[in-house]
Amino acid sequence: MAFITACLHVVSPAGLFLSAPYSESLFSLLSFTGSFLYLWSGRELEAGNIFQSNTAALASAIIFGLSCMVRSNGLLNGIFFLHDFILQIYGVITGANGKSNTLFSRLFRIGILGAGGLIIALGLVLPQAIAWKDYCTAGSNRPWCSNTFPSIYFYVQDYYWDVGMFRYWTLPNVPLFLLAAPMLTLMIVSGVWGIGIKNTAGTQSIDFDKTLLRKLAFPQLLLAVMAIVTYHVQIITRISSGYMVWYWWVAYQMSAGRAAEEVKGKDWTKFVVRYMVLYGIIQSVLFAGFLPPA
Structure with a gap:
């Protein structure tokens, strides 16, 4: 695994x-x-x-x-x-x-x-x-300097990138939500699995540290929700790489989970891998043309 x-x-x-x-x-x-x-x-x-x-x-x-x-x-x-x-x-x-x-x-x-x-x-x-x-300092008149929390990061995100709650929820951005949908699905489903709201059959075949799994799953799940309501949603395909629970979940389904009788036949994992490989190729073409998933 x-x-x-x-x-x-x-x-x-x-x-x-x-x-x-x-x-x-x-x-x-x-x-x-x-x-x-x-x-x-x-x-x-x-x-x-x-x-x-x-x-x-x-x-x-x-x-x-x-x-x-x-x-x-x-x-x-x-x-x-x-x-x-x-x-x-x-x-x-x-x-x-x-x-x-x-x-x-x-x-x-x-x-x-x-x-x-x-x-x-x-x-x-x-x-x-x-x-x-x-x-x-020295009497700067930059607009963000007078904010209650004078953060250059939040100013750039707000002013130049138009990042904010539900700002990305517009009709022209629907294709970008569809682009992010597979990765969001993986992160949310595996996050719920990790937290333990939904127990996957056959988990007894691998000794998971349940407490640790919950701690790691919650930030991943929170990130997915934040991506849906706040971020430029398509970036989830790349920032997801720093979170491990969804990797574990897919790997579990491909290894020990596959051997368990109660989860036998879940061949959908091969489509996950194909999606990851094909998306990497498609992404390179899109990004070279200055298109999402940038």
């Missing part, structure tokens, strides 16, 4: 964006590395290795912070830290699982998670602060 997942990333619908010196490949690297360190942190915590766990958590936050500098949707990875931060506070207040760790270690863990969340947020805020310093 791991090998199939890696192969699916190679033929990802991001296509040329992963082959060229563009932000998608770097974001995927940072997103996957940060997720690995986050997983490692959780495993070390379960084993009682507090120092190693907290070190891995901070390293994960730094990597996620760097991913925010590459793509703003890297901020969604902060949900991991927010989830555990709230859970740890709840545990301290209620005394849940208090016997496994001392109060000091739990409070220290809360501090680590809080610091990690701030580091991730800094990855988005720092470039904006640098831009503000460069463009909004």
Whole structure:
């Protein structure tokens, strides 16, 4: 399954964006590395290795912070830290699982998670602060400098790209929604599967970490929804490359899931792979002509 997942990333619908010196490949690297360190942190915590766990958590936050500098949707990875931060506070207040760790270690863990969340947020805020310093000092009259949140990023997205809630919902953009529909379907269905709202038959054949799967699935699902209501929807075909649950879901259906009697005959996975390969070819022609999925 791991090998199939890696192969699916190679033929990802991001296509040329992963082959060229563009932000998608770097974001995927940072997103996957940060997720690995986050997983490692959780495993070390379960084993009682507090120092190693907290070190891995901070390293994960730094990597996620760097991913925010590459793509703003890297901020969604902060949900991991927010989830555990709230859970740890709840545990301290209620005394849940208090016997496994001392109060000091739990409070220290809360501090680590809080610091990690701030580091991730800094990855988005720092470039904006640098831009503000460069463009909004010495009496600049740029319109975004006087905003409540003077962000050059949000101004460019709003003014030049016309990005905003439901702004993309126009009749001429219907073909672009159709272009994004296969990838949106994969991300939403696999996200629901990962969160556990809908359990896929045969999951007992692979030992999934259910808690981790839910944490990883929620940002992916949230990104898909944001793409539908806010973004230029066609970009989902390339920014999806930095999220792993949909890869896992397709790989699962192609490997262990295929062997299970209750999911036998799901040959639709071959159409998913064909779509990914063909879209990569079509995308290169469209993008060379300055057409979507840019």
